[in-house]
Amino acid sequence: MIYIYGIIDSNGQIDESVYGLEGSNVYNIPYCDIGAVVSEVNQPIRRVTESVVLEHEAVAEKLMENFTVLPVRLLTVLDKRENVLSMMDDYYGDFKDNMDRLRGKVEFGVKVIWPADKVKSRIINAYRTRNQNVHVSDDSVERKFIRDKLKEHKIDKAFKEKADRCINAIDIFLGKFAEAKKLETLRTENLLLSAVYLVRKDNQNNFKEAFEHIRTARDDLKYLFSGPWPPYHFVIVPRKSQPSGDSGHTVTADKVILQPTPMGADKA
């Protein structure tokens, strides 16, 4: 079986020093002017261990040094070389479009955590201060219910507006050095921002410096900064319907056991 790590903008052979899962030899299967970087595996990987994840990622990063790489999702296995070529034929146009768009670019991740409890508490206090002199003439249960709901709504709205202002202040600065971005606000109350930025390789030092500037200026927030990564979040490949019968491309593990592993693994 053939395990696929990524698609590269080269049909030539790759550096012999690149090793894949369990130390397997990694090689390029050329198709026209691009190639699928693969290694041989005995069977579909059914147990995701830390080493599988790191080995897969290590290949993608090694490829990133010398090629435009479209990383392929973990655990993508095809049963034979012919099916790799068939897959490449199906997706060739998509792969080329992505390579043209992503050439010379890398991805950075930025997560920002804020003290949601404190922020909300300040908003509630401000609300109370503003309304402490408001006289309530009708204190029926219905009116009280409506007032409480309105208060809740106003506090939530103020919380989200504050989050948006804070994110804008960060994003305006980082966005100047990015070619594209994807932002997610308040995935949880504490996770203020989860963002990925696509940055030109020749601009990544500027991006890092911009981040460092923000980190220094807003030391009341906590940050998780990672990269450079292959541009995982910016690859756009539409899923095609699976061929029927035995011509199916993929031998996907139908069930994967995610093995608990210690956190804090080195990426390198």
Added chain:
Amino acid sequence: MDSVITKSKNVTLLEILDRVLDKGVVISGDIVISVADVDLIYLGLKVLLSSVETMERLRDGPLVGPMQEST
């Protein structure tokens, strides 16, 4: 600045999982992940993505800057 950049490579497994499990080129269907004997249909890793705060606890202390280790 160099030290920050060097340490930023020291990312957690979670950040990698965030990427390798459903980003990039996806040419196969969804996979089912089993965590602690509970099957979860994988639909974008939402289960794990809310775990930055958990990660903070696991790292035995507050996050200090861009993936830096406390020094």
